[in-house]
Structures are given as structure tokens and as C-alpha cells.
Amino acid sequence: MAAWIIASIIFSALVFSLEFYAFQALKTITKNKAIKALWIIVTVAFYGYFIYTLVTTPRSAGQTNAIQLASGFLLTLVMPKLLLVFFMLGEDVFRILKKGYSWLTPGETAVFESRRVFIAKIALGLAAIPFASFIYGIVQGRYNYKVLKYQLTFNDLPDAFDGFKITQISDIHAGSFTNKEKIMYGIDLINKQQSDLMVFTGDLVNNMASEMDNWVSVFKSLEAPYGKYSVLGNHDYGDYVSWDSPEDKIKNFEAVKAVHPKMGFNLLLDEHRYIEKDGQRLALIGVENWGKGFNQAGDLQKASEKVLADDFKILLTHDPSHWEHQVKENTFNYQLTLSGHTHGLQMGIEIPGWFKWSPSQYIYKQWAGLYQEYGRFINVNRGFGYHAFPGRVGIWPEITVIELKKGEKNT
Missing domain, CATH: 3.60.21.10 (Metallo-dependent phosphatases)
Incomplete structure (x- = not known):
């Protein structure tokens, strides 16, 4: 039981880190509260659907269509965000550099702000590719x-x-x-x-x-x-x-x-x-x-x-x-x-x-x-x-x- 609790904590921490970093890209390029709220709602819904399906499906049922669909939705959500995380971790490095640079040359950090926005836009654009690919793969690719x-x-x-x-x-x-x-x-x-x-x-x-x-x-x-x-x-x-x-x-x-x-x-x-x-x-x-x-x-x-x-x-x-x-x-x-x-x-x-x-x-x-x-x-x-x-x-x-x-x- 203790091992299961530790594993759950580690998994939850990883999921939270993934979602936190991915959300930074969205926050960087938009201040629209409706868009950010929709992002959160969709994320919670996909995770909730996956957990609900997993909990309510007996082990004896095996890989049901419902489990496969829930897994497919979750992968479609997570895989693009993994790409975002790669870029956002890089953005954090830029934040550290920006802080150090601002101490040395006050008032000359605009270049870092513009680069952050540029990186976030590129990251979201690239993440759209696996997102669209996974949607196609589920709808048509399997046939x-x-x-x-x-x-x-x-x-x-x-x-x-x-x-x-x-x-x-x-x-x-x-x-x-x-x-x-x-x-x-x-x-x-x-x-x-x-x-x-x-x-x-x-x-x-x-x-x-x-x-x-x-x-x-x-x-x-x-x-x-x-x-x-x-x-x-x-x-x-x-x-x-x-x-x-x-x-x-x-x-x-x-x-x-x-x-x-x-x-x-x-x-x-x-x-x-x-x-x-x-x-x-x-x-x-x-x-x-x-x-x-x-x-x-x-x-x-x-x-x-x-x-x-x-x-x-x-x-x-x-x-x-x-x-x-x-x-x-x-x-x-x-x-x-x-x-x-x-x-x-x-x-x-x-x-x-x-x-x-x-x-x-x-x-x-x-x-x-x-x-x-x-x-x-x-x-x-x-x-x-x-x-x-x-x-x-x-x-x-x-x-x-x-x-x-x-x-x-x-x-």
C-alpha cells in the first residue's frame, strides 16, 4: 500500500509539472480568460474521463472500447503538451538568463520578453501537429x-x-x-x-x-x-x-x-x-x-x-x-x-x-x-x-x- 501511495504521488507530481509548464505557453501569448478557462476545462475533462473509465471498468473486462477511447483522448492531450514542455523548460532557462541580465543592464530586458512570446508561439504551433495527427489517427488512420x-x-x-x-x-x-x-x-x-x-x-x-x-x-x-x-x-x-x-x-x-x-x-x-x-x-x-x-x-x-x-x-x-x-x-x-x-x-x-x-x-x-x-x-x-x-x-x-x-x- 505504501509503495502504491508513493507511486501515485510521483505520478501526480509529474502530471502537474507537465500541465503547469504547458499552461505557461498559453499564458504567454494570451490574456483572454475565456481561452485559459477552456484550456483548463478540457484538460480536467480528459483526465476525469480517463480516471472514471479506468476505475469503473473491471479487470476481467480487459481492453474495452471505452478504455481505448479514453486512452486515445488522453494521449491526444498529453503528447502535444510534452512537446510544449520541452520548449517551456527552455523558456525557464531564458528567464534565469533574463534575471541575471537585468541585474547587469537594467532596462534592457525587452528582447527576452519578445523571445518568450516567440518561443511560446512556435511551441504551440508545433504542438498542433501531433494533436491534429492523433485526431486523424483515431478518426481515419486506423482504417x-x-x-x-x-x-x-x-x-x-x-x-x-x-x-x-x-x-x-x-x-x-x-x-x-x-x-x-x-x-x-x-x-x-x-x-x-x-x-x-x-x-x-x-x-x-x-x-x-x-x-x-x-x-x-x-x-x-x-x-x-x-x-x-x-x-x-x-x-x-x-x-x-x-x-x-x-x-x-x-x-x-x-x-x-x-x-x-x-x-x-x-x-x-x-x-x-x-x-x-x-x-x-x-x-x-x-x-x-x-x-x-x-x-x-x-x-x-x-x-x-x-x-x-x-x-x-x-x-x-x-x-x-x-x-x-x-x-x-x-x-x-x-x-x-x-x-x-x-x-x-x-x-x-x-x-x-x-x-x-x-x-x-x-x-x-x-x-x-x-x-x-x-x-x-x-x-x-x-x-x-x-x-x-x-x-x-x-x-x-x-x-x-x-x-x-x-x-x-x-x-
């Missing part, structure tokens, strides 16, 4: 589906699979969905790719199997002539909510697994399937979730039993840290790995072919897009859905299409 296409060449690809196309989706998080029309648009976009094989790399739900009740028929409409295959993600195990009993958690987990065949997906639980074409084959291997430091349920060795070393292998594993720590240097040679999990943190900056940044990169070495090491590839899908923050800012929902190409034989 701004992007089709990313890659052509990968392998010398050891069976000839029959030259030109074979794979569509990958990941991280559906059905419990976050609110707009069926927008989701259907994404589904239609997937089908328009007309790929040979479709794979889903985990996190079907936020926590509970019931989240898919209204979406099974939607995802069942996905089409691929060589089949649809899937694996589990960390959220599919129900680890992030409280359960009345261990039996209830097990029952939910079994229900989550049962949803996959209802959608027409073949769920791979530490096992493999051979995809055959014109008398040749490739091995599709799927493991349960394996994450560095948590939920290491996946068993790569078990999943690869009876797969031959010379087989061309495609591995489905939800968490890209699995590739980093167990797969990329594995002498069994998993030529292509498909993962998800990170969402690219659902916020960042991407200029295709030029620049890519997200806070996610400080957590995961492979966090979004295609990577190659040791002659092997991994694609980290940015996710179809969203979680926690009910939007996407700069990191858009992704549909990946990978075309396999046969390379020249080594001589």
Missing part, C-alpha cells in the same frame, strides 16, 4: 490500409513455386473493432490481391474468444486457393485479464483456438503442413507464441519434426524476437519467417524508401517491414487492427503480399 508488396528471390526455391504469392495479415485484435463497413473494405482489399496462400500471424483477439462473435463470417470470406493458415499471438492466451477460475481461462483459450477453423484457417500449433504444387512442395511451419522474456509457449523443434533440412521452409511465428534469438542463425535454415506483434507501436514516421522511425525500434530490433540476415528473411507485419491506442499515426494497418521468385542455381 488507412496499405498493401505492401515484396518480391523475394531464393536459389533453393522449388521451380513450381516461382511466382507463388503469399498474403500475410497479422494482429486483428477483433475486440477493438467498431466499424464493420471499414473492416469489410480491408477484407475486400485483401481478396483483391488474389494470392495463392494466405497466412495470419497471431493476436486474433485482445483477450476473449467472444470478441470474434460478430466477425467470423467476415474473415471467413477471405480466399486463397492453396489454403489459409494461422498461428497464435500473445493476446490469444487470455493473460491480460483476470479470470474467475483457471478453468475459465482454459475454456476461453480453447474457444479462441476453435474460432480459427470457423474462419476457414488451419491453426498450426507447433506443427507444419506441406504446400504442394506440380509435384513439388514447401514446408509451412507454425509455432505457438514465443516472445523474448515472456510467454515462450512455442516449440520450434517440435514444429519442425519430420521436416527435411533440404525443404524450403516458411515459418509463422507471432513475435519477431523469436527470429532474433532462435531462428535467424539456426542451421536448419528457415528461409522466410513471417511475424507481427509490434504494430510499429501504431505511431511513427515513415517515408517509403527513405526514412522509418518509431519508438518501437528501441524495443525490437526487427519492428516493421522486411529484414535480411544470414541469407534469411523476416517480414514484420504492422498489423491489420489496433490495440490500446484506438488509432494509427504514421504507421498504417498493413496487408503484406510476398511473391516468391526462383533465383539462379549456384554453380
